[in-house]
Amino acid sequence: MSQFKNSTIYQIYTKSFHDSGAKGIGDIKGVTEKLDYLQDLGIDYIWMTPFFKSPQNDNGYDVADYLSIEPMFGTMEDVEELIKEADKRHIGLMFDMVFNHTSTQHEWFQRALQGEKEYMDYYIFKDGEADMPPTNWESKFGGNAWEYVPHLKKWYLHLFDVTQADLNWDNPKVREELKEVIRFWKKKGVKGFRFDVVNLISKPEQFENDDLGDGRRFYTDGPNIHGYLKELVGDTGIADMVTVGEMSSTSLENCVRYANPEERELSMVFNFHHLKVDYKDGNKWEIMEPDYAALKNLYEVWQCGMQEKKAWNALFWCNHDQPRAVSRFGDDQNYWKESAKMLATMIHMMRGTPYVFQGEELGMTNANYEEISDYQDVESTNYYDIMRADGKSNEEALEVLKKRSRDNGRTPMQWNTGENAGFTKGKPWLRIPENYVFVNVESEQKDADSILQYYKTLISLRKKYDIIAKGEIEFLYREHPDLFAYIRTLKGQKLLVLNNLKGKQVELAEALHLEGYQMLLSNYEQEDKKGQITSLREYESIVLLKNNDK
């Protein structure tokens, strides 16, 4: 079996994990110091967000040199030490490759700015007048996606921040440079890679206005994307390592190719459709309650669609770009523990590889900031200005950020009840939510019923029962508004997973008979059910196993 199928991957947002000193910023040594915690949790791989040399306009997703370490995070020796120490604990490291764009501080871009033809071809420069961007495409962080360089009389494309210039993958030299980056880190002992927005790398031949949208339909899953991925993976010999591609606004049709072992592109993919079910009219900055029917449907379509073509999914609720799941899809006030555990059960028992984003295993919540000055993220501050210019009041704009800001997922890891939640001895770069006094590692390690202990169990079940990694999936109660249920099957064995998505009790129309089933896990005490289940309590999850009928 492919090694990643019964694995769990832990995502570290380097800047917010643990500061080994008093800088107020998480660093590489800080990760090494916490490896025992991660080993105890039972995870197999760590995906670390970028710590390469970078001006940090987008917290490291603006890379100025892929082969050197940003001093505030540490040194190359620190990285080597981390790889070695992780290896001792059977934990593999996955590094984050941001190959759609570089920082404008990167030497390639700086040389392009000096008019060196060779390096101008590394990026996407178009001729034009100062008042006429080549197309009307929008940047993902707001505003037009082109920036004018007066002395060159040219525009360059930036799908993200103006300091993140898109690379020209149609230039074979660019592709060779990026392969060298992979080879360099592979040689250092890295066990896998995460590829940032990798389905945006292949741009169209013609750049034209988008009369229907923001331009994404022209460059998402672009014309040469599968070829470029196969070349990158094949030429660097990483087809058998763990790789995951972040796929922005992608389609199932493309993902069954990206993540099908026969195509030799990637091990698995992140898609985000399920994380847009609370966007009103698809707009992230318009608040809406989650549409749970849509959520259920999306999971079903993706789980079954990927299974049908033998492609593999990454399973996740949280990452450094998303608000915290318990605040978003659960109830962090009235059913904090129950709903955090239910959300975890939902995805950990599905077909795919689960990702745990730092602090998710503690039930960390949204930040609940009251002031714009608390926010640091470039997307949040840009959109605050856009919302204000569009006529929203300060309070209204802050309400939106409270729910939608990426900083919700980036607040420092909560280690203990001490000063700064044990994250740093200095002043944290981002304000720590007040609930750290009870949402923290140390307290949850002492509590047998904690969210942390529950995650440990989920992770270990995947190792213990093959059916979780290998079983077929089929969905049950498909039209039910509140129940999210599925069955996994493997050689006559059955794993039944029932989740109540809501904070109200659900009665089953027909009692579910438990004969032959063994209770593997639940987020509630399970007193005698008298051989059947007739209802599920608020956010209740139940996992049942039935062995081969002989």
Ligand code: TEU
């Ligand atoms: O994110 C890609 C991306 O498009 C989104 O997750 C984006 O941040 C969000 O949808 C905007 O609403 C990746 C990285 O994960 C993110 O941190 C980087 O900022 C981005 O690429 C650029 O490198």
